[in-house]
Amino acid sequence: MRLVLESETRARLEMSGDGLEIASEGASISPYHLLAGSLSTCTALTLQRGRRASRSTWRPSRFTSRGSTRRSGPARIRRIEMELRCPGFPEERKATAERVADLCPIHATLTRAAEVSRRIVVLTRKD
Numbered sequence: 001m002r003l004v005l006e007s008e009t010r011a012r013l014e015m016s017g018d019g020l021e022i023a024s025e026g027a028s029i030s031p032y033h034l035l036a037g038s039l040s041t042c043t044a045l046t047l048q049r050g051r052r053a054s055r056s057t058w059r060p061s062r063f064t065s066r067g068s069t070r071r072s073g074p075a076r077i078r079r080i081e082m083e084l085r086c087p088g089f090p091e092e093r094k095a096t097a098e099r100v101a102d103l104c105p106i107h108a109t110l111t112r113a114a115e116v117s118r119r120i121v122v123l124t125r126k127d
Contacts, residue, residue: 001044005029006066011117013040036067036080043084044104050100060099080110 004012005027020041022029025026044063064085072078089097101107 001041003033003041005033008032009070010066010068011036013037013044013067015063016046017124020126024036032069032071032077035077036069039110040065040082040105043082043101043104046104047084047097047100050097050103060084098113 002014002016003020003022004014005022005024006012007027008030009032011033012062022037027033044065047063066085067080067082069077070079070081084101084123093125
């Protein structure tokens with residue numbers, strides 16, 4: 001997979017090969033890219049698993065995703081917009097793909113407000 005940073009608020013995920021490559025079209029990586037990229041990547045992997053489970057002949061290697069964020073302050077995302085492009089995907093399977101995409105753990109977490117716990121551990125040189 002290849003995550004392409006298009007601008008400060010836009011990223012594009014391209015399915016290609018194994019692993020994850022991050023490329024830039026002039027934007028520096030930000031936490032907003034990582035959040036939108038995580039959602040896109042998780043959705044893509046969830047759709048791949050769903051395709052394998054249904055033994056579909058559609059190849060997700062042609063899948064691309066564009067995500068953008070809209071902020072409501074310096075450290076708060078108000079909205080994430082994601083567009084999934086699936087060339088050659090059967091129209092009659094679109095509703096099924098949407099249901100499978102909703103099973104993405106990151107999507108489920110973002111839409112259901114997970115409890116977050118944080119602990120900062122300061123280590124001394126002796127530790």
